[in-house]
Amino acid sequence: MLVVMAGLPGVGKSYLARALGAQLKADVLDRDEVRDAIFPPRDLDYSPEQNELASQVIYMVAEYILRRDKARVLILDGRPFSKRAQVQEVERLGERCGHLLRIVYCWAPEDVVQQRLDADLSSSGNVAADRTMDKYRRIQRAFEPLGVDHLSVDTSQPLDDNISRVLHYLQMT
Numbered sequence: 001m002l003v004v005m006a007g008l009p010g011v012g013k014s015y016l017a018r019a020l021g022a023q024l025k026a027d028v029l030d031r032d033e034v035r036d037a038i039f040p041p042r043d044l045d046y047s048p049e050q051n052e053l054a055s056q057v058i059y060m061v062a063e064y065i066l067r068r069d070k071a072r073v074l075i076l077d078g079r080p081f082s083k084r085a086q087v088q089e090v091e092r093l094g095e096r097c098g099h100l101l102r103i104v105y106c107w108a109p110e111d112v113v114q115q116r117l118d119a120d121l122s123s124s125g126n127v128a129a130d131r132t133m134d135k136y137r138r139i140q141r142a143f144e145p146l147g148v149d150h151l152s153v154d155t156s157q158p159l160d161d162n163i164s165r166v167l168h169y170l171q172m173t
Helices: 013-024 031-036 047-067 084-099 110-124 131-140 160-168
Strands: 002-006 028-029 074-077 101-107 151-154
Touching: 002 013, 002 084, 013 074, 013 101, 013 160, 028 031, 028 047, 031 074, 047 074, 047 084, 074 160, 084 101, 101 160, 110 131, 131 151, 151 160
Parallel strands: 002 074, 002 101, 028 074, 101 151
Antiparallel strands: none
């Protein structure tokens, strides 16, 4: 199964993805971690081009793994999937590999997102990542409907409740 975490920056996709990965004994392929690993620090600029390259790398890795193991569960994280073409790309990936695709759309109230982004910035000091409310709103304005079956999860709700909802959606409970 291929599980895709979709949603705006700061909504808690990665937090939920890691918790789901532990619960399902699944691996999480995180686009942001891949980007940060493949570019030397002095070249890391968090540009759309770097993000796209890192997305393509995780898709290739996912395809390699999923073709070899039909029982495998992989979770893709780190990309908002704000464009319908991006969703279609992972649909085709799932089809090529013969794996079921499930999309979990994460969201949270804006005040919660603001707190999370502020806390992330103050703890990491990483201003280059541009994880700000301006970026959140810019992506929000351009966000296209997913156009496919998905589960919508309010990540401001208790983690255990959200995990239960997602597991039910994945039909793994």
